[in-house]
Amino acid sequence: MVITKSRLVLGATAVTLSTIAVTGLGIHSRGQALFKASPKELVDEVWQIVYRQYVDGTFNQVDWQAVRKEYLDKSYTNQEEAYKSIREMLKKLEDPYTRFMDPEEFKNMQVDTSGELTGVGITISQDEETKQLVVIAPIEDTPAFKIGILAKDIIVEIDGKNTKGMDTNEAVSLIRGEVGTKVKLTILRDGEKKVFDVTRARIEIHPVKFSEKQTPAGNLGYIRLNQFSANAGKEMRDAIRKLETKNVSGYVLDLRGNPGGLLFSSIEIARMWLDKGIIVSTINRQGEKEREVARGRALTTKPLVVLVDKGSASASEILSGALQDNKRATIVGSQTFGKGLVQSVRPLTGDAGLAVTIAKYHTPSGKDINKHGIDPDVVVDLTDAQREELWLKERDKLATLADPQFAKAVEILGRQATDNSVNTNNN
Template sequence: MQKRAFWFALVPVMLMVLGWLGWTPPALALTEEQRLVSEVWRVVNRAYIDETFNGENWWKVRQQALRSPLRTREDAYEAIEEMLAKLDDPFTRLLRPDRYRNLQVNTAGELTGVGLQIAIDADTKQLKAIAPIAGAPADLAGIQPGDVILAIDGVSTESLTLDEAAGRMRGPVGTEVTLQVERFDGGAIEDIALVRDRIALHPVMADLRTVENSPNTQIGYIRLTQFSANAAEEMAEAIASLENEGADAFVLDLRNNPGGLLQAGIEVARLWLNDSTIVYTVNRQSILGSFDAGHEALTDAPLVVLVNPGTASASEILAGALQDNGRAKLVGERTFGKGLIQSLFDLSDDSGLAVTVAKYETPNHKDINKLGIMPDFVVKQNPIQRNEVGTESDRPYQTAVELLTESGVMAKAG
């Protein structure tokens, strides 16, 4: 009798353990919508960086989500978003099929919309501009990093997720969208009408400059606007071309570069670094991984990197690697401070799931999340027009040129 009681008591314990692993008894067949919710739960359970799940009982969260009435796919999406919201992590999010396709197109090299990278501020929960894409409608209209987006076509952004806001800004070429913007530098609120356009992502712009007061010095100016899939290839072409034209030194402009693909950032760093650690990654078990550069740098010419509050994510990985390895000096203002890494997971209904899976540290083990990287030379950006970026009117750029032309300030990297 005692044995029967023991096994009877053990059965619910075993079911609890199996349930925690994501197993569901065959008798309790799930609907298609419930399976999608459960699929998302399992991905987060396995991969999310915080094994406490923001202090939530993650198994209980799953049970609550599955008890919701899930009659339609939209019901399932809403249950998933409610489940993910408990993590209090705006970067871990559901990407509905159309938005997931848009994201894949974006990183591949082309999109339609206003060309504005956005994020939800971790402290204020406001929707903020990280950086406009160079030459895109948002850039031409003068939207700046740090500007708060209060409304999109009259819809308050307080009630919108990051992807919902991005989706409202996208749309067919030639259509109009109005953003209500609160300026970061003075608090002025204005409505800005933008006409959506096709945005070809050629992330690298480069040219050779002769220094006016040092005619024997040729500087290669490279502006990198985003880490899309073709960023490393275009960067390699720019470095090789400028060196062939006689570049003695380089200015790499990462201002308003919001990041992009982690792997693209690693590949770009390898073009500048020899035999160095580029970045460390730290997962939920606090296990360190790293990405390293071999002996394949394309140039050892002196280098200065320009950064500002719009320099984020993969841009900060690159800037931190170049700074910590002594390969370059950083000029400008403190960077944005996004030190988290997301992975994208395909879901069974063609939607996607972005999950924060790790954080990164610079080669000197600096955790920059919410802190940013402080440049070696702090130079506040002076008010300039868009066409004055990288010219003598651009104070941080001029500081970079002065560093490169002052004798002994910048030695070649070995």
């Protein structure tokens, strides 16, 4: 089955953070339509995909052939036993981003990437070293966001169940539930435990919000991008075009707390700001590179500042990295999350799915941001207390001069406008 550009995904929303290339997501393959695999055939199907595609040819120093023999020598009486063995098998890779999804989990992932989800509104990942569940970012205006959960919070308990070593699929199944019901999340933040009773809801994500801002630097266009969902590109294009009719002098693009989404969307949006240059490179097991580039169709060339923080992840890092390396924008804020691994998500027989790490990505200048993130051009760090106050308690101050990161963006755009004016006069 061909992997098409339009089905590339970054960050399985509310499951785990990674870069994902989706193969035929939501479409049954011909094999699926004709038969339902036996449990042992499903185990081998997963093994074969990892064998052919996994990014590390040593399988993280695991004897993958011996693993196949171990698990195919077992007897299976039902699919649940196969699911358990598959998860055990994949755990040997010690890669939290290579994961099996049973039919319900796989269906949930498809819903997530469509721009609507049911749950509390957080994106989570498992820390590769500590094996703790970490909040990448709460999705804006969702129950988790409103109640005060923050990026980098560690989830230590879900309804009283300890999460140490728990994989993200299990965590998601515990956190999700019927709309209107509650889930108790025990969070570790700066060494202190906090308990949140969060009410589940159906969450429809509107990725783009925009407005004009009258500032000391002039009339600026402010665009807030919450997530790279299926309709983010269209909404971003509409926002830029409408703001261009208002004759704004520059733009602030706010990616703070944006956990990622569709890769195609991040590339599409990068092309709205860039006329030329590389956007992102992916490197596979053979060391081969695939590059996405701008196409000379930028919607505006006006000055741009991008706001980021530790909740800006994956697709956000691709976009901000592309704009930074091509010197199209000034990046302001805090160091970003740091996720640069690429996964392929495959439908399996029986309606299950598999995400397998197949590559990593680099920014245009060749930087590997995995576990590090994007370093802002201008660092303006906020404490958790400042972020909580700004994003939750006094939202009316967000994207105003009382917002330190936005204020710095205004200062930079004002300085650029002055420099441009001087240069024009000198000419």
